[in-house]
Amino acid sequence: MPTSVFSQLDKSLHEHLSDLMRLAAKADDRTAVGLARTELPRMVSALKALLDEHQPDENGRCPTCRTRRFSRRLPSPCRAYLAAHLCLTITRDEDRVARSETSGRRPNHLRSAG
Numbered sequence: 001m002p003t004s005v006f007s008q009l010d011k012s013l014h015e016h017l018s019d020l021m022r023l024a025a026k027a028d029d030r031t032a033v034g035l036a037r038t039e040l041p042r043m044v045s046a047l048k049a050l051l052d053e054h055q056p057d058e059n060g061r062c063p064t065c066r067t068r069r070f071s072r073r074l075p076s077p078c079r080a081y082l083a084a085h086l087c088l089t090i091t092r093d094e095d096r097v098a099r100s101e102t103s104g105r106r107p108n109h110l111r112s113a114g
């Protein structure tokens with residue numbers, strides 16, 4: 001059945017993403033660095049491929065999500081595009097807040113490299 005094949009694909013993708021989230025949060029530094037080196041480029045590639053599909057045209061409309069039903073709405077990037085931007089921007093802001101809340105200024109992670 002095609003449905004179960006697709007749901008299996010979807011499930012394994014989400015499990016993979018959950019594993020990455022769990023490892024990013026809980027793994028030791030060495031594992032986290034290795035994870036970043038191997039997985040980050042893959043994540044960026046995946047995100048770029050998705051964004052390419054949803055790149056707004058010169059009027060701000062998404063060529064992939066554009067439907068006749070929505071053609072009268074004001075031009076704006078589609079939800080997929082906006083969601084990607086929001087996720088990346090919000091994560092960066094939270095990181096900034098978390099870093100400044102911990103103990104003022106911490107030396108960065110260079111100390112473990114020497």
Ligand SMILES: [Zn+2]
Pocket residue numbers: 053054062063064065066078079080081
């Ligand atoms: Zn789109």
